[in-house]
Amino acid sequence: MDNVIEIRHLKKYYGKVKAVDDISFAVRKGEIFAFLGPNGAGKTTTLEIIEGLRKKDSGEIIFFEKYTSPQDFYIKEQIGVQLQNNAFFDNLTVYETLKMFGGLYKKSIEPIELINKMSLNEKKNAKVKELSGGQKQRLAIAVALVNDPEIVFLDEPTTGLDPQSRRNIWDIVLELKHQGKTIVLTTHYMEEAEYLADSVQIIDHGKIIAKGTVDELIKLLNKESVIVFKSGNNKIFEEKFNGVIFDEKVEIKTDNVEDTLFNIMSFSKDKDIYLDDIVIRKPNLEDVFLNLTGRTLRE
Known part of the structure; x- marks a missing residue:
């Protein structure tokens, strides 16, 4: 199996606005796939459709070469989505947050294992509202991993972080790839995409305008x-x-x-x-x- 996600002629319109305009692409197993575009380009809408958070108007989404709905129980168990910080309860601890989200799945990783993986050991019993920006981002990634998914969606995982915290997140992403997971990443930082991505898709005004490896895209110039x-x-x-x-x-x-x-x-x-x-x-x-x-x- 080469492709874990395949998108065919995906469309999503809001009146006359073509948010996603007949796009097609594939994500290969085990790669870090960077999806880039300016604000309003259609990347967030596309990812939300793939994640099952938004309905498409037309087109196909195929997971693992046979499943055609993100709402399928098997697919829900195989994808992990990074939530924004405001999706957490401020007064729950890090441990309690991971325990709560783990309870939503048939199988889940023990909170302490994720806490160790994300270097949050000293904050295990700290409330979410007491965490720094970088610690909250690591918690968000831990929540995305709580069901041990095959595919991990990371939406702007380092936005607003200082350079050292950003590097820490990069190391985590590369370790996930080393474990065989497929990463779908959006980012506002070009150096992040250059450092992490195996393949890049650039979307603008709802259409894919370029795709390839970083080196292939640079050669276009x-x-x-x-x-x-x-x-x-x-x-x-x-x-x-x-x-x-x-x-x-x-x-x-x-x-x-x-x-x-x-x-x-x-x-x-x-x-x-x-x-x-x-x-x-x-x-x-x-x-x-x-x-x-x-x-x-x-x-």
Whole structure:
């Protein structure tokens, strides 16, 4: 069995708004699958349909090459969904929360095992309202794992976390993959998708606009390097060199760094505009996303 999820011609409309517009894709067994898109692109609606939280208008969802409904009892036992923090009861302890959710399934993992796995040992008897943001995220992942699922859905698992807490979550996700689980991940952080994902799908305006591995998507740019700098007039450089402005810097993609850099310097001198913080780097997934959608993932 190669595909644990297969989506065929999925549609979901709200009046004239095509939230999910005839999309098809597959998730392979044991991979980390990153589903990326700007706010309102359709990714959350798509995942909620797959998880059985929202009804589709048309199309097929096939699990494990034979089950066609997320409401099937077997499928409910085989998928785990990360809940948002506000889905928990503030006055329950970490242990009590896991015990409660475990009771919803025919089989479940003992709370203490999940507590150890998520490094929440010192917070076992702490109330949910006493946890930090990172600890709540780890608890949310623990709840998603309480039924020992084959497929784990993680929706923005590191949003709002500091860099160290984010790295801790990354380590947990990679360990889940090592255990043979399939991870379906949404994220607002491109570096997270680059670091974790085996395959990536980018959705915009309800349609899949690109898919492949990170390397395959970066190759779509057909550019070897990106020149990044600040200037006294970012807009004029953006227009002159067909670049983009990102985080108050100009980014220009090129396959000829020497010539492009010379032209930038000459233009700067002619227009008497200062340049600062010049950096040359390799293209990344953020560049692909900007090129395809015209905006950053967090817009």
